[in-house]
Amino acid sequence: MSRIVPVVLCGGSGTRLWPRSRADKPKPFIPLLGEKTLFEETLSRCADRSEFGAPVVVIGEKHLAIAQEQARPIAPDARFIVEPCGRNTAPAVALAAHAVDPGDIMLVCPSDHFIAQPDAFQEAAIAAAGLARDGWLVCFGIAATAPETGYGYLRRGEALDTGSKVAQFVEKPDLERALAFVADGGYAWNGGIFALPAGLFLDELAAHRSAMAEQVAAAFDNARTEDARIFPDAGAFGAIAGESVDYAVMENTDRAAMVDVSMGWSDIGNWDALMSKRSADDDGNVVLGSGEIIAASGTMIDTDGPHVTVVGASDTVVVVDGEDILVAARSAVQRVGEASRCKSQ
Structure with missing residues (x-):
């Protein structure tokens, strides 16, 4: 039987979690929920070698050292594809597809x-791999427990043995449409987790994005290999017009399927999402580090040093990281990435 090979994608800088997440040590590599980092947790979920093969981690050179260090005790057999530049998820997954056997099932996981x-x-991974072995490109359809406007959605189609066809990929909706999706019950969140037969994925990429497929192949064929590290050719890879897996392949193929899963998932895309996964008191307040909240509710303090006191400011996030301080209304945390210092550190 074909292997399930985890493909862990480590792109992005996580600027909406500034000042904790920074360019030199972004969101996947810092402990936000418990002692392990999100990257370590991702590898740990696929650590059973009776079910999953050695992972392939696609990462930029800037974060290679920390990824290797964190992977070593969990997945010492991991291989690393070091992107010379970021070109979104479709080229990243295509590189991984060249690094595994054509019959392997790539379990694509954001880090x-x-x-x-x-x-x-x-x-869900095992069920999705079963569908993938039957020739489907499979999305995880994550139970939509709230009318989220920050996620894409999948509309469930014709039933298959262990899942269903994807009838429609839906872009991030406004609140009215998101409420309708949840009420309808036929929609799930698209969390960007896939089970993809490597050979079929490359065939579909060639059919729908032929230039990208050729450039990725050239970058991989001319790669430099050092131990467990693969360095694709920078010139060929840099010429690629970046695009996501969804846009390049999944929304164009007639082989898109989905498996439904409820697994307590979050992309931890901002401070409000992170707060919702932390333990709160009876007033909905969260305090990490030295702090107190008085006459307020729904507020979070996360400080690595100074004592912080919040009085009468409900639904507020206060984060202290070294010399940097963030104070934001929870309704505005999506804009944290706009802060000028987020981009420079």
């Missing part, structure tokens, strides 16, 4: 997501 129920994830 910075939180999953509260790893057993449910593993069961």
